[in-house]
Amino acid sequence: MKNKLKVYRAVNDLTQEDLARKIRVTRQTVISIEKGQYDPSLDLAFRIASLFGVKIEDIFTYEE
Amino acid sequence: MDKRSFQRVRLIVTLAIVIVVGWAVLTHASIVVPLIGIAIGMTLLFVLKRRTKEVMEDERTHRISDRASRTAVVIFAPALVLAAVVLIVLANTVLPDFKQTGDILAYSGCALVILYNIAYVYHERKHQVAGR
Numbered sequence: 693m694k695n696k697l698k699v700y701r702a703v704n705d706l707t708q709e710d711l712a713r714k715i716r717v718t719r720q721t722v723i724s725i726e727k728g729q730y731d732p733s734l735d736l737a738f739r740i741a742s743l744f745g746v747k748i749e750d751i752f753t754y755e756e
Numbered sequence: 757m758d759k760r761s762f763q764r765v766r767l768i769v770t771l772a773i774v775i776v777v778g779w780a781v782l783t784h785a786s787i788v789v790p791l792i793g794i795a796i797g798m799t800l801l802f803v804l805k806r807r808t809k810e811v812m813e814d815e816r817t818h819r820i821s822d823r824a825s826r827t828a829v830v831i832f833a834p835a836l837v838l839a840a841v842v843l844i845v846l847a848n849t850v851l852p853d854f855k856q857t858g859d860i861l862a863y864s865g866c867a868l869v870i871l872y873n874i875a876y877v878y879h880e881r882k883h884q885v886a887g888r
């Protein structure tokens with residue numbers, strides 16, 4: 693799964709620490725998601741999308 | 757308390773528990789001593805963890821923990837059974853002193869597998885898809 697989390701974070705002027713606090717995860721999890729090493733659960737993906745006020749598919753795109 | 761401080765305190769408390777338990781075993785002290793030490797240590801860590809404001813664990817750490825537990829069981833259970841079989845065979849042939857140790861290992865292996873399966877069934881039912 694690809695994602696544009698880093699882009700959205702930069703646009704909203706958030707550090708990884710800030711984002712982690714807002715979506716209630718550890719900073720390591722934010723780093724892993726940004727690097728594409730970890731695919732978040734649907735619940736977490738919704739929290740991220742909701743934070744940025746966009747749809748999940750705007751941030752995350754599925755690829756086989 | 758921040759996450760880093762908590763990790764430091766956790767390391768110190770863990771070392772203290774190890775020292776207390778090790779000392780109790782070496783000096784044949786009363787079993788109450790290590791039990792009290794463990795209880796105090798666990799209570800302290802529990803209280804400190806609740807007071808830590810930072811997120812200490814999340815779904816990723818839980819997933820890592822799940823996989824680590826499964827890997828540990830998958831490696832440890834067969835190793836335990838193999839060791840038990842070897843000891844029981846040895847006990848029946850050349851080294852009868854190993855009989856009790858072999859039995860304990862065999863029963864521990866069985867207990868581990870049974871516990872794993874009970875936990876598996878419990879979680880499978882808990883996360884069962886409704887309306888199937």
